Amino acid sequence: MKGLAPLFLGIFGTLAFSWVGLTVIPNWQIGHLNPQSDEEGTDIYPMPQSGMVARGGRVYAANGCIYCHSQQVRADYAAADIERKWGDRRSAPRDYIFERPVFLGKMRMGQDLSNIGARAPAEQENAPPTGDASPSASPAAPSGAPAPGAAPSDASPSPPSPKTGSPSPAAGSPATSPVSPAPNASPSPAGPAAAPPASPAPNAPASPGPKAPPTSPSPTGAANATPAASPSPAGGVTWPVQTSGEPPMYSAAWHHVHLYSPRSINVDSDMPSYRFLYQTRRITDAASVDALQLTGSDAPPEGWEVVPTFDAECLVAYLMSLNQSHPLKEVRSAAPAAPAQSPAAPSTSPAPAK
Secondary structure (H helix, E strand, O other): OOOHHHHHHHHHHHHHHHHHHHHHHHHHHHOOOOOEOOOOOOOOEOOOOOHHHHHHHHHHHHOOHHHOOOOOOOOOOOOOOOOOOOOOOOOOHHHHOOOOOOOOOOOOOOOOOOOHHHOOOHHHHHOOOOOOOOHHHOOOOOOOOOHHHHOHHHOOOOOOOOOOOOOOOOOOOOOOOOOOOOOOOOOOOOOOOOOOOOOHHHHHHHOOOOOOOOOOOOHHHHHHOOOOOOOOOOOOOOOOOOOOOOOOOOOHHHHHHHHHOHHHOOOOOOOOOOHHHEEEEEOOOOOOOOOOOOOHHHOOOOOEEEEEOHHHHHHHHHHHHOOOOOOOOOOOOOOOOOOOOOOOOHHHOOOOOO
16 A cells, blocks of 8 residues: 555656646747748738638548648658758748648658649749750750851951961860861951950850750659659759649649549549549530630530539638748748759860960
């Protein structure tokens, strides 16, 4: 009997310390957070959401989306979420002060949705087209011709050097031939001392011309790849890539097509189809502006259209409201990505003429 009192005290102490450490202290630290604003009180984040967004959150939970998607960007020391372009910073408690309940999630059968609302349509419109040549390769001749097509004779003709019999090429310029300027060059009345300083100038931007432009991945291969393995030739292209014939990626119309027919976006997707959130109806007067842009076997018969229900519109409104890209004072944002290639490498700068 004498040992019962210490036993009960030990059990009570363990539960009390656990309750204080896991409930009281966190609530004291982050339980009364307010939205962040600037000195003028105009840039307020986060903001309370509308009624459609709140209803869309309930549709999101009712259809089990939380079991396959998370809504938390982990820190760079814990995971590669920021490298996968799922966010510019880690998630913080202030991001969720208006969310009841919070759908943090614990599994990722699909990508993280914390910032899916920040990716389109503005980011899709501003993204550079995939596979275009880099700016450094623009002065090169389109047919890969030798230097006469890109010779500097059109800008400022220069006579042959008295020592070598040919103009001094820029250092590291592989596209310049010793005798290539001869057919187009005309002797200038100026002396040889004035010509060499002007000749390397046009060669500077054309020196990296022979470099091949970055190859663009095929739409099917890049859409089926994982975010970490998907190539990013433009430096800011978001995974997955734009599918040909579909609405702009991550727009409201794109979300509706993705919910109705996921495999029309990604043939290897294991996401279930939510066609019960849409209705097929006959076109009476004119086609609805909300009708889905479906192709192939998903397209409705002639004279029919597929339109979203109110729950589908609320779900898409909820997805497009997920945006944690606003900077927070208590969280360090990731540094901006370095440019893919500089227009002119330091090693290819023209050497002064001697």
